Amino acid sequence: MRPLLLLDFDGPLNPYRSxxxxxxxxxxxxxxxxxxxxxxxxxxxxVELKALAGTFDLVWATSWEHGANRLLSPLLGLPSDLPTILWPDRTPVRRGSWKTPYVADWVGNRPFVWIDDDVDSDDVRFFRRDHQLVHQVDPRTGLTATDFAAIRAWADGKSFADKEIPPHP
Ligand SMILES: [Mg+2]
Structure with missing residues (x-):
C-alpha cells in the first residue's frame, strides 16, 4: 500500500509568515x-513533490480545498486532479488542529505523512502510530531541504507491504 503525503499549502508551500x-x-x-x-x-x-510522488500518493489537505487543484497545482507543476480533503467545519478546537478529525476519517488505516504549519503536539499524539507522521513546517520558511529529508527518511525506513487494511471477515 502506498503511503499518502497530505499537503497543506499556506505555511509549507506558501511561507506567509515570511x-x-x-x-x-x-x-x-x-x-x-x-x-x-x-x-x-x-x-x-x-520538483521535489513530483519526485516524492514516486513513493507517495499526493493529497491536498489545505483550506483551499478544490481551489488547490484549480489554482495552485498549475503553479507548482503538479497534476490538477489530486485527491482533496474537504473541511465541513473549520471552527477552531481547544487542542490541536481543526483538520485532525477530517484527516483521521480520510486516511483510515493508510500510512501517511501530513505536512502542515498549524499542527502541534496534540496532533502528533493523536496520530502516534508507527505508520503515521505529522510533520510541522515553519510558515516563515516553508518546506526546507531538512523537511524533505525528514519525509524521505521516514519513507525509507518503512515497509508498507504489511500495512494493508485487513479484509473484513
Ligand atoms: Mg497552513
Missing part, C-alpha cells in the same frame, strides 16, 4: 472572479 519573499520563491497573484490572493511559491517544491 516578511520578504524568501530566496527561490516567486510571488504570484491569483485572480479568480472578484477575488485576488497573493502567494509565494518555490518552483523547486514542485
Amino acid at each position: 516578511r520578504e519573499t524568501p530566496p527561490g520563491y516567486v510571488r504570484h497573484e491569483i485572480v479568480e472572479g472578484e477575488r485576488t490572493w497573493e502567494v509565494r511559491i518555490n518552483p523547486q517544491h514542485g
Whole structure:
C-alpha cells in the first residue's frame, strides 16, 4: 500500500509568515472572479513533490480545498486532479488542529505523512502510530531541504507491504 503525503499549502508551500519573499520563491497573484490572493511559491517544491510522488500518493489537505487543484497545482507543476480533503467545519478546537478529525476519517488505516504549519503536539499524539507522521513546517520558511529529508527518511525506513487494511471477515 502506498503511503499518502497530505499537503497543506499556506505555511509549507506558501511561507506567509515570511516578511520578504524568501530566496527561490516567486510571488504570484491569483485572480479568480472578484477575488485576488497573493502567494509565494518555490518552483523547486514542485520538483521535489513530483519526485516524492514516486513513493507517495499526493493529497491536498489545505483550506483551499478544490481551489488547490484549480489554482495552485498549475503553479507548482503538479497534476490538477489530486485527491482533496474537504473541511465541513473549520471552527477552531481547544487542542490541536481543526483538520485532525477530517484527516483521521480520510486516511483510515493508510500510512501517511501530513505536512502542515498549524499542527502541534496534540496532533502528533493523536496520530502516534508507527505508520503515521505529522510533520510541522515553519510558515516563515516553508518546506526546507531538512523537511524533505525528514519525509524521505521516514519513507525509507518503512515497509508498507504489511500495512494493508485487513479484509473484513
Ligand atoms: Mg497552513
